[in-house]
Amino acid sequence: MFVTKIIAKEIMDKLPLDRIKEMLPSTPDINITYVATKKEREEDHWIKDGKTFYRIVLDYDMVATKPIEEILLEVKRITLAKLKT
DSSP states (O other): OEEEEEEOGGGGGGSOHHHHHHHSOOOTTEEEEEEEOSSOOOOEEEEETTEEEEEEEOOHHHHHHSOHHHHHHHHHHHHHHHHHO
16 A cells, blocks of 8 residues: 655644554555645545555644544544445
């Protein structure tokens, strides 16, 4: 699984990718980009060259105000729900 993020600079440290990767199943054909910016974005998913790509939009205010542990639990919940569909 490849995981990356597009996050507003002021909250960049609130979404540690190494911790997220540890919480999710190891699936080599999945690529996830987490987005948390003040600019509105849309979620999306697509398949290319046998790999599935997800853009998961997180609420900026949630990421900015909650403790990292709560954010990680929410990210895990959201991501596992997306992977099941």
